Amino acid sequence: MFKKSVIFICLLLFSFNTYAGNCLNLMKEIDNLLLETKQLSKDQLSEIKQLRAQGEQAHKSGDHKESEEMLKQALDLLDG
Numbered sequence: 001m002f003k004k005s006v007i008f009i010c011l012l013l014f015s016f017n018t019y020a021g022n023c024l025n026l027m028k029e030i031d032n033l034l035l036e037t038k039q040l041s042k043d044q045l046s047e048i049k050q051l052r053a054q055g056e057q058a059h060k061s062g063d064h065k066e067s068e069e070m071l072k073q074a075l076d077l078l079d080g
Helices: 002-037 042-060 064-079
Strands: none
Touching: 002 042, 002 064, 042 064
16 A cells, blocks of 8 residues: 555656746757747747747746646747
8 A cells, every 4th residue: 555655646746847847948949949930020039939838837836737838939039
């Protein structure tokens, strides 16, 4: 029973860590696309940078779901 509990807790912690790591990957992807993309208006660039900053702040405060939503919005603007 104890062994199963330990395994469950480890899996749970691993899944949270993996989920949190996705935020960092999204931030890197945004940064790379910003370096490559030259045809953005000042308004678009401002909005993307604001969403990225909000996503990073949410990540730092532990709200990874919110972070991912913000970062995906920024990526959608870059792709769109």
